[in-house]
Amino acid sequence: MVETGGVIRRDLEIVVLDQAQVERLEAEAVNSAKTRQPLYAARKKIFPKRASGRFRRFKWLVMAITLGIYYLTPWLRWDRGPFAPDQAVLVDLANRRFYFFFIEIWPQEFYYVAGLLMMAGVGLFLVTSTVGRAWCGYTCPQTVWVDLFLVVERAIEGDRNARMKLDAAPWSARKLFLRMTKHAIWLVIAVATGGAWIFYFADASKLLGEVVTGTAAPVAYATIAVLTGTTYVFGGLMREQVCTYMCPWPRIQAAMLDENSLTVTYNDWRGEPRSRHAKKALAAGLPAGDCVDCNACVAVCPMGIDIRDGQQLECITCALCIDACDSVMDKLGRERGLISYATLADYNANMAMATSGGTGPVNPALVRTPSGSFAYGLAHFHLGKIFRLRTYIYLGAWSAIGLVLVYSLVTRERLELNVLHDRNPQFVTLSDGSIRNGYTVKLLNMIPEPRTIEVTLDGLDGGEMSTVGIDPPPSRSFSIAVEPDRLKTLKIFVRQPADQIRKPAQSFEFRIADKASSETAEYTATFNAPEISR
Amino acid sequence: MSSEHVDEISGVTTTGHEWDGIKELNNPLPRWWVTAFYITIAWALAYTIAYPAWPMLSFATKGILGFSSRNEVKNEMAAAEAGKAKYVAAIQSKTVSEIAADDALREFAVAAGGAAFKVNCVQCHGSGAQGSTDFPNLNDDDWLWSGKTEQIQQTITHGIRFAPDADTRQSEMPAFADVLKPEQVAQVSAFVASLSGPVRDKNLIEPGTRVFADNCAACHGENAKGNRDLGAPDLTDAIWLHGSGEAAIASQVRAPKNGVMPAWVDRLGETTVKELAVYVHSLGGGE
Numbered sequence: 001m002v003e004t005g006g007v008i009r010r011d012l013e014i015v016v017l018d019q020a021q022v023e024r025l026e027a028e029a030v031n032s033a034k035t036r037q038p039l040y041a042a043r044k045k046i047f048p049k050r051a052s053g054r055f056r057r058f059k060w061l062v063m064a065i066t067l068g069i070y071y072l073t074p075w076l077r078w079d080r081g082p083f084a085p086d087q088a089v090l091v092d093l094a095n096r097r098f099y100f101f102f103i104e105i106w107p108q109e110f111y112y113v114a115g116l117l118m119m120a121g122v123g124l125f126l127v128t129s130t131v132g133r134a135w136c137g138y139t140c141p142q143t144v145w146v147d148l149f150l151v152v153e154r155a156i157e158g159d160r161n162a163r164m165k166l167d168a169a170p171w172s173a174r175k176l177f178l179r180m181t182k183h184a185i186w187l188v189i190a191v192a193t194g195g196a197w198i199f200y201f202a203d204a205s206k207l208l209g210e211v212v213t214g215t216a217a218p219v220a221y222a223t224i225a226v227l228t229g230t231t232y233v234f235g236g237l238m239r240e241q242v243c244t245y246m247c248p249w250p251r252i253q254a255a256m257l258d259e260n261s262l263t264v265t266y267n268d269w270r271g272e273p274r275s276r277h278a279k280k281a282l283a284a285g286l287p288a289g290d291c292v293d294c295n296a297c298v299a300v301c302p303m304g305i306d307i308r309d310g311q312q313l314e315c316i317t318c319a320l321c322i323d324a325c326d327s328v329m330d331k332l333g334r335e336r337g338l339i340s341y342a343t344l345a346d347y348n349a350n351m352a353m354a355t356s357g358g359t360g361p362v363n364p365a366l367v368r369t370p371s372g373s374f375a376y377g378l379a380h381f382h383l384g385k386i387f388r389l390r391t392y393i394y395l396g397a398w399s400a401i402g403l404v405l406v407y408s409l410v411t412r413e414r415l416e417l418n419v420l421h422d423r424n425p426q427f428v429t430l431s432d433g434s435i436r437n438g439y440t441v442k443l444l445n446m447i448p449e450p451r452t453i454e455v456t457l458d459g460l461d462g463g464e465m466s467t468v469g470i471d472p473p474p475s476r477s478f479s480i481a482v483e484p485d486r487l488k489t490l491k492i493f494v495r496q497p498a499d500q501i502r503k504p505a506q507s508f509e510f511r512i513a514d515k516a517s518s519e520t521a522e523y524t525a526t527f528n529a530p531e532i533s534r
Numbered sequence: 535m536s537s538e539h540v541d542e543i544s545g546v547t548t549t550g551h552e553w554d555g556i557k558e559l560n561n562p563l564p565r566w567w568v569t570a571f572y573i574t575i576a577w578a579l580a581y582t583i584a585y586p587a588w589p590m591l592s593f594a595t596k597g598i599l600g601f602s603s604r605n606e607v608k609n610e611m612a613a614a615e616a617g618k619a620k621y622v623a624a625i626q627s628k629t630v631s632e633i634a635a636d637d638a639l640r641e642f643a644v645a646a647g648g649a650a651f652k653v654n655c656v657q658c659h660g661s662g663a664q665g666s667t668d669f670p671n672l673n674d675d676d677w678l679w680s681g682k683t684e685q686i687q688q689t690i691t692h693g694i695r696f697a698p699d700a701d702t703r704q705s706e707m708p709a710f711a712d713v714l715k716p717e718q719v720a721q722v723s724a725f726v727a728s729l730s731g732p733v734r735d736k737n738l739i740e741p742g743t744r745v746f747a748d749n750c751a752a753c754h755g756e757n758a759k760g761n762r763d764l765g766a767p768d769l770t771d772a773i774w775l776h777g778s779g780e781a782a783i784a785s786q787v788r789a790p791k792n793g794v795m796p797a798w799v800d801r802l803g804e805t806t807v808k809e810l811a812v813y814v815h816s817l818g819g820g821e
Contacts, residue, residue, distance in 0.1 A: 026552075042565060043564060043565065050807075143597075241564055241566065243563055244804070356621060410732065422663070423662075424661055424662030424672075425660075425662040425663075425664035425673060428664070428671065428673040428674050428677070428819075429671075429674060429772055429773060430674050430675050430770035430772070430773075430819075431674065431675050431676040431768065431772055431773050432771065432772065433730075433771075433772035436673075436818060438673075438818060446798065468816050468818070469637060469640060469816075493818045498772075
């Protein structure tokens with residue numbers, strides 16, 4: 001082929017030239033077979049050890065209170081008389097009412113709920129800016145239920161070491177039995193959790209009977225099923241993964257922390273250099289910190305992290321590592337607080353002291369007096385440190401919203417009146433020349449008691465009302481019974497004699513009054529007449 | 535590039551991808567996430583098999599569950615009908631007066647009648663039943679054929695001057711153009727107009743009275759109050775079907791308009807006619 005013409009020969013030359021000149025690139029296909037990785041990472045199992053100490057006790061208390069509130073609230077009763085449910089907390093979706101002890105909310109009063117949500121939001125800012133992720137560590141349902149599930153796990157399978165051994169062991173009758181027992185109890189808790197939720201939406205005892213006898217609404221069973229599933233999967237199976245991968249809170253809360261917020265902190269300045277052989281090190285004239293590298297803090301962590309790596313996203317600040325470390329420090333006869341709640345500002349100040357302003361490695365001798373106690377000038381935590389301008393602004397905003405809500409709740413009307421003027425036709429000429437306007441009048445009796453409401457016409461000379469479906473003759477005032485906790489819609493015709501009409505649009509008032517409670521309401525309406533009637 | 539490369543700072547392996555010196559860490563997704571991702575794909579596929587989805591050339595797959603939104607509508611309509619059945623049965627068995635006297639039934643009938651009115655009646659009577667010239671306003675208290683519920687029902691059922699219905703309301707005002715002289719027409723118009731308002735020439739009233747007595751009183755009555763048996767309007771009130779004022783009255787005397795309302799019972803059925811009667815009665819002028 002080379003002999004057939006110069007063209008090909010020239011091509012060959014080009015090829016040769018190119019091979020000499022082309023730059024070799026470091027490139028590899030993104031899906032190259034030899035570097036292909038699996039899409040997922042296997043979860044590393046966590047076997048939290050049981051901790052004990054003051055934070056653990058506080059967490060037990062919080063757990064008992066929060067679970068108690070959740071499970072027991074629907075069973076509290078509150079007497080509202082014969083015309084309203086007696087369940088203290090009830091979201092009555094069918095009748096569009098929300099009952100909370102002495103408060104009853106109609107749909108148009110939903111702004112109370114909006115206000116509460118705002119308070120919850122600002123409250124979270126307040127809590128997070130002062131005591132850090134306390135919500136995550138103590139009261140978040142995920143934390144509480146995981147704690148509960150861990151209690152069951154420990155009771156069935158034993159503490160950390162026993163569980164690790166069981167997990168590593170091959171399947172046997174005993175392992176199968178223990179696992180099935182654990183999951184069965186978890187499922188019972190999950191069903192109870194899902195079951196408790198629905199009682200907030202209907203009369204608890206009646207609904208319980210219906211659920212047990214299989215006569216409850218399908219939506220009740222569906223809700224129980226979904227919440228059973230989420231409780232079991234999130235609390236039993238996924239645990240810390242929910243916090244790390246699914247929950248947006250850790251990210252948002254991290255943005256709200258600053259150097260004066262409390263976080264669970266490993267105090268490197270007294271702990272490092274950590275050593276399992278502190279005495280030997282000291283004897284050899286080497287510095288040795290308080291940390292004996294016993295890993296107790298890692299073993300108790302429900303998130304499976306090492307707090308000594310510093311503050312990290314996964315840390316929910318449950319403080320169990322503080323308890324674990326404190327008990328070790330107690331045994332060693334050293335001060336508690338190697339791991340403690342501390343602010344970043346304090347930590348930095350102490351670190352600067354321990355490292356001579358960052359010029360060297362941590363030397364615990366720098367923070368101690370020769371007698372072994374902490375040196376003067378070391379930053380210690382006190383409450384004043386977390387109360388700063390930002391805190392007071394949050395506190396002020398939170399209280400202001402709360403006060404506005406309380407004020408509007410105390411002064412709100414329980415008798416209301418809405419009037420809709422007929423637009424088509426705006427007015428009707430009657431045979432005697434008088435003019436009639438129609439109004440749709442809505443009386444809102446917002447208390448669970450029947451009331452007799454007097455409707456009065458105020459203004460509009462010579463005007464008289466008549467009502468469709470109610471017999472009393474045309475008048476300027478009539479009384480009507482309104483059912484408890486209900487809205488009554490009336491069609492009211494107002495008629496004015498021709499010779500009393502002064503202008504095409506006259507204002508007048510509908511007034512309503514409850515004689516018994518002397519509550520009143522009024523609505524300014526317009527009476528239309530044709531131009532020629534004047 | 536090797537997949538074994540480990541990032542020094544994070545201790546995490548890299549994927550081997552590098553852009554301008556920036557290497558991508560390999561932090562793979564957790565298994566539950568990936569599993570959920572695959573489940574959504576499987577779910578989506580199963581969904582398109584269960585429900586109508588795949589477009590073919592001339593049709594689309596029907597889905598093995600047999601779902602169709604038309605059936606949904608049909609079922610919902612059937613459920614709505616079933617919900618109304620109780621009221622409809624009561625309306626069928628009761629008279630319109632009984633319906634109007636029962637709060638719940640009246641409320642239902644007014645709503646149902648209002649809906650039927652919007653479809654069948656607004657073309658002439660207006661969307662607010664306010665009528666217009668030549669088409670009566672149903673809100674007022676002036677009735678040609680009585681404003682009692684039963685009578686309204688009779689009117690809607692058989693219509694007015696509606697030839698195909700033997701029971702239709704029948705009456706016709708004759709044309710007086712050939713009977714009365716033009717000045718007599720002017721005189722009687724002035725007289726009739728004077729019954730409810732001022733007139734231009736008071737001198738016409740007195741001779742008009744005589745013309746009225748001779749020609750009009752037979753139907754409209756001695757006192758011009760009308761006669762509901764004949765559908766003859768009350769000429770003393772403020773309401774004028776074919777326009778107020780002497781000119782309009784004169785025109786109606788010379789060559790009267792006689793409006794026609796069709797009979798509705800064959801088209802709407804007795805139940806709807808009853809509902810319409812209750813609705814019209816509730817507009818404020820019912821007697």
